[in-house]
Amino acid sequence: MITAKDIMETNIICVNPDTEIPRAVELLLNNHINGVPVVNEREELVGLLCQSDLIFQQKEMPVPPIFTILDSIFPLFSSKKIDEEFKKLSATKVEQAMVSDPVTVEAHTPVSEIASLMVEKHFHTLPVVDGKKLLGVIGKEDILKTLIPKE
Template sequence: MLTAKDIMTHNVITVTPHTSARELASLLLEKKISGAPVVDEAGKVIGVVTESDLIFQNKKVHLPTAVAILDAFFFLESPNKMEQELKKMAGTKVGDICSHSLVSVTPETELEELATLMAEKKIHTLPVMDGDILVGVIGKSDIIRTIARGA
């Protein structure tokens, strides 16, 4: 069974929280990648940023649904969610728009588990970590390339 170390990209392109959204867009286009790990000053992975994060910035604002009962309004969705969305939409730096809830895999993670994680969690870019050290990255194109090769 193939594992992450068999299909991952070893030369990982990373960005910092201070990288501008415009620089990120140019980098993704130039390198033909769909996302990149975000690293802090010490090189520690603190999140992932993808094309979807850039696209999110240009979506319409979704106002939370509220119900009026007597003189009170009750929100059917969390107002905090709207606040987070507005911050992300207004963000100009990678640190403003990236996902900080890091989902990563180890070099020994099997292909089926990689595909399951990506499909179920709607993840486009998976950092491959050996402990706290970033050793590679797996994107959707790595999975598709593996399928095309018949592996």
């Protein structure tokens, strides 16, 4: 059975929470990767920054639907959601745009389970961890490589 340990990339390109957004974009584009793990000073995974998190910055801020009753204004969705969207739209550092609790897999996770996660949840990048320690990264290409017969 092929596991995460067998296909993960261990030469990992990482950023830290204080990395500037333009630098993170350069890393993604120059290395042709969809996502990059965010690690703290102890090399522990604290988040994941994906292309979609950065593309989010290019969308327009939604105007929340409101209704009025007796001259009072009531939003139809929570201000917490608006605050989160505004924070992502205005991000200048990775910490403000990253997913802070990313889905991860362990070294012994079977490739079939990793493939299911990627397909069902639309993930392109999955960090491989041991506790909080980042061991490697698996991208969709790593899964595809398992389909090539070994000679």
